[in-house]
Amino acid sequence: MREEIIFQPDDRIAIIAPHPDDECLGVAAALLKAPERTDVFVLTDGSHGYPGRTIEEEAEVRRRQFEAEMEYVKPRSWKWIGVEDTKLAEHQDAADEIDFTVYTKIFLPWIESLHPDHRAAVQICRTAIKKQKAQAECFSYEVNAPFYKPTHYVDLTGLEEEKLKLAAFHEDQSEQPPMTLALNRFRAAQMLKREDLKCMECYLKIDPYDLSEAPDLLAKLYEINDDPAIMQRMTDQGVQIKQVMPMNTTKVYNFIKDNFAATWADECLPSILNGDCFVAVKDRELLGFFAIDTPAKGFTGPIGVLPSARRMGISRALGLVGMKAMRAKGYRYAVSGRVHPWFQTVEKSIVGVVPIPNSKGSYSDMI
Numbered sequence: 001m002r003e004e005i006i007f008q009p010d011d012r013i014a015i016i017a018p019h020p021d022d023e024c025l026g027v028a029a030a031l032l033k034a035p036e037r038t039d040v041f042v043l044t045d046g047s048h049g050y051p052g053r054t055i056e057e058e059a060e061v062r063r064r065q066f067e068a069e070m071e072y073v074k075p076r077s078w079k080w081i082g083v084e085d086t087k088l089a090e091h092q093d094a095a096d097e098i099d100f101t102v103y104t105k106i107f108l109p110w111i112e113s114l115h116p117d118h119r120a121a122v123q124i125c126r127t128a129i130k131k132q133k134a135q136a137e138c139f140s141y142e143v144n145a146p147f148y149k150p151t152h153y154v155d156l157t158g159l160e161e162e163k164l165k166l167a168a169f170h171e172d173q174s175e176q177p178p179m180t181l182a183l184n185r186f187r188a189a190q191m192l193k194r195e196d197l198k199c200m201e202c203y204l205k206i207d208p209y210d211l212s213e214a215p216d217l218l219a220k221l222y223e224i225n226d227d228p229a230i231m232q233r234m235t236d237q238g239v240q241i242k243q244v245m246p247m248n249t250t251k252v253y254n255f256i257k258d259n260f261a262a263t264w265a266d267e268c269l270p271s272i273l274n275g276d277c278f279v280a281v282k283d284r285e286l287l288g289f290f291a292i293d294t295p296a297k298g299f300t301g302p303i304g305v306l307p308s309a310r311r312m313g314i315s316r317a318l319g320l321v322g323m324k325a326m327r328a329k330g331y332r333y334a335v336s337g338r339v340h341p342w343f344q345t346v347e348k349s350i351v352g353v354v355p356i357p358n359s360k361g362s363y364s365d366m367i
Contacts, residue, residue, distance in 0.1 A: 026141035150202035
């Protein structure tokens with residue numbers, strides 16, 4: 001049973017937005033129902049959000065758009081921290097200047113979001129919250145990707161147009177608001193016993209002191225399920241799955257760094273150099289990648305597909321080709337460390353997988 005969040009008169013609310021527009025897409029309820037008690041913190045500059053501009057131009061545009069939204073909604077305060085978009089994981093101190101001890105409710109992105117900045121924001125804020133011994137209620141919010149089992153909600157019935165108005169300030173992100181509002185309406189439709197609910201935001205209550213990570217998975221490479229249909233689908237869509245050649249190292253490295261995260265690019269570099277990275281290409285343009293033998297021998301991942309190329313079956317095709325390559329190298333098993341639930345689903349459809357008990361140390365040696 002989902003519990004309704006009620007904003008109390010003595011609440012002090014913090015919204016942590018990895019990018020300018022996440023605050024209104026995910027937590028418009030606080031901005032519209034309790035703006036005078038809400039502080040907004042934007043961690044990155046959103047500079048990689050629109051391919052038609054340089055990152056410097058886009059950062060300036062995104063800031064102007066965000067400031068216009070804040071001027072309209074008039075929250076208690078807002079702060080632009082401004083780390084470069086996609087680089088948040090490299091700035092583990094980005095939330096250190098936020099005093100989390102003054103808040104009663106903190107809204108954070110979802111730790112299982114596909115975007116690395118969203119995941120990094122949760123980890124960074126969790127560290128600061130624990131360091132400060134803050135005691136606020138903490139909730140994850142959903143933007144486009146839905147939770148599996150939301151725990152809380154806020155009724156937005158009658159406020160749909162106001163939420164769209166906030167999102168409309170972010171003009172170059174115009175594809176996001178319709179998807180998010182559709183998700184909000186779907187959430188309301190799930191509450192079948194509440195016919196008065198037409199639109200609602202859903203949240204997942206979390207304990208910032210105990211955000212356990214999923215265990216590593218062991219993939220049984222001898223149980224690969226071949227899928228000629230998915231490879232035919234790639235052909236029909238004009239997509240080729242290619243093994244990266246040494247002369248394409250810089251192009252592939254920069255593609256991963258610019259569209260996903262610099263840490264991912266660094267992690268994939270040995271795989272690229274050793275011919276163990278696979279990419280999806282259409283009309284000579286890169287759409288996605290999958291690396292094997294990272295971060296250690298016998299490991300899979302990371303994997304990434306551009307938002308514009310998702311739902312084409314590319315992640316499954318990449319995973320299938322990559323895991324077949326591991327089997328051809330003589331591996332009987334592969335380890336997937338810190339597997340995102342989205343790729344778990346893909347991976348389980350390709351091979352048999354089992355969790356490795358008490359296995360959370362794949363990245364424990366990071367500096």
